[in-house]
Amino acid sequence: MSSHGTLRPMTSRKCGPLSGEARVPGDKSISHRSLILGALSVGETHVTGLLEGGDVLDTAKAMRAFGADVERVGDGEWRIHGVGVGGFAEPEDVIDCGNAGTGVRLIMGAMATTDITATFTGDASLRSRPMGRVTDPLALFGTQSHGRSGGRLPLTIVGAANPVPVRYATPMPSAQVKSAVLLAGLNAPGETVVIEQEATRDHTERMLAGFGAEITTEITDEGRVITLKGQPELTGQTIVVPRDPSSAAFPVVAALLVEGSDILVPNIGLNPTRAGLFTTLTEMGADITFENPHSEGGEPVADLRVRFGPLKGITVPPERAPSMIDEYPILAVLAATASGKTVMKGIKEMRVKECDRIDAMARGLEACGVKIEETEDSLTIYGMGKIPGGATCVTHLDHRIAMSFMCLGMITEKPVKIDDAAAIETSFPDFVPLMERLGASFQKNNQ
DSSP: OOOSSSOOOEEEEOOOOOOEEEOOBBOOOHHOOOOOOOSSSSSSSEEEEEOHHHHHHHHHHHHHTTEEEEEEEEEEEEEEOOOTOOOOOOOOOEOOOTTOHHHHHHHHHHHTSSSOEEEEEHHHHTTTTHHHHHHHHHTTOOEEEEEEEEEEEEEEEEEEESSSOEEEOSSSSSSHHHHHHHHHTTSSEEEEEEESOOOOOHHHHHHHHHHOOOOEEEEEEEEEEEEEEEEEOOOOOEEOOBBBHHHHHHHHHHHSSTTTOOEEEEEEEOOTTTTHHHHHHHTOOOOEEEEEEETTEEEEEEEEEOOOOBBOOOOEGGGGGGGTTGGHHHHHHTTTBSSEEEEEESSSGGGGSSHHHHHEEEHHHHHHHEEEEETTEEEEEOOSSOOOOOEEEETOOOHHHHHHHHTTTSSSSOOEESOOGGGGGGOTTTTTHHHHHHHHHEETTTT
16 A cells, blocks of 8 residues: 555556657666765755655755755755754754655765754654664764664654764665764764775765765775775765666666666766676676767766667576665566576565565565475566466555566566555656656556
């Protein structure tokens, strides 16, 4: 059920070739960080291309609650007048982060070493997700947290009055955990060090450096060692947000699914820590060309030309998981049409996203006639020529599950319905009209 209490079912039907240009939203990860780092800076941060989905808008509201001046001045254009590192004020009310797992975990880190108290909540999906992976390392700074069993929201964070620097090795590959610790380290004296065995998306490190923090990354026998010098003065920046590769995954895969398709997806961020899906698609034989390569805000960017063509199943190596963890649901849909089997390994992190994404995709694909096998840490999909479809797939308030099954319905013999499309608005509010402009056949409600 949606966070508004009313289910919004939607149906996807087989369609003809997709064509045209797919202008996807701004990168969600960079949008969240632009608002948070802008709020922790001195002076004005000017952001264009900000993703205006529910998740990011909830982060904007949170930054206002902590005392920053956050103003929307145009379509995707925002100005933030920050309060400086350590300058957050105590919020007067509970911070509602909606469905934003990234938002809530990064905000907790950003306020954890300031002597204030804040209480966080969210929708039913967010309240079910574990926060201990973030609150445990934050406790090392001297922060206290009080939440429901399992460290779940609603949860109150009592910021450390006298924070100490931390040296922390992440127990799992998680950009959210790494980023929360680094943001907490901003207001701690000395050097905060994060060590990760597998590289995760590095937007936080890149953007901290851009705002003026002293931060270095070194590859050692311990792993990837990130060192941040605490208590810097961050300075407001001008940020152009690249378009989101995780959102681009849906029109890209849809074009690879639907025979005869040929689309352009412009200005997509291709940060190496985020581009694992495109590497995987190329290995499967996808016809994707990268045109007009350039850089925006220190991030590599290119236009993607995508054409339909035959694909083969592959084994996706576990070490690639951190660079494409959000793209496995839509990859699972594509794998169902590839020749042979596709094996995705090292993906247990999917089980603690907006929902258990391994289970959600497995059950939905099975209901549509696809043969799958799953373990705690893997998903194997056996490709087939024609997919029966005809099922109603449960989205579990998860935007990526919802969009993945809408793409599946574009090539199944019988229509595919999702039980609730409301969550799509949290990350990709233009998904339905954009896909319909390309040629998709979607219908809302029970029509």
